[in-house]
Amino acid sequence: MRDIMGMMGKVKEMQAKMEKLQEEITSMEVDGQSGGGLVTVRLTGKGDLRSLKIDPSLFKEDDIEILEDLIVAAHKDAKDKAEAMTAERTRELTAGLPIPPGMKLPF
Template sequence: MRDLMNLMGKAKEMQAKFQALQEEIAQMETEGQSGGGAVKVTMTGKFEMTRLKIDPSLFKEDDVEILEDLILAAHNDARTKAEQATQKKTQEMTAGLPLPPGMKLPF
């Protein structure tokens, strides 16, 4: 019975830590770029785009498709960075826990 109470206490502690981690990730910002920095996208840990910066030299009627591709590439770069940062923070949080291989936490 004592082990069960200890386990329940640890479970509540881990739940609080995961909630804090989720809030930290939500506040995190990452920046992706493409075109050598001509297009920059900033997004949150929840993958919401918060900023978009485009170098004015890209505003040419003939280059609309290039600009669209650069925006998509910058967005994807920022998302990849946000996913990697989230994964790293989660791994740090769960270090030493006996989780089954491949188990994904609810993020």
């Protein structure tokens, strides 16, 4: 019985560590560059696009902000669709399995 209680304690400890790690990943932001710094994007640790910067030398128009907003919106649309597809496939895969409500798969 002691082994089971010890194991349960370790499971709870690991769960707490995983939750903390997920919070850290969510709050993390990462910059990526291409074209020698002509294009810069900032993503969260979960892959959400926070900002996009395009060097004005790549355009002859003055409407760079509109293009940046459109690119961010397109990224969000694609990401939302991918998440919906993943959720649907996960539901299909786990149909009939005794998985606790609210548990997100894949981990």
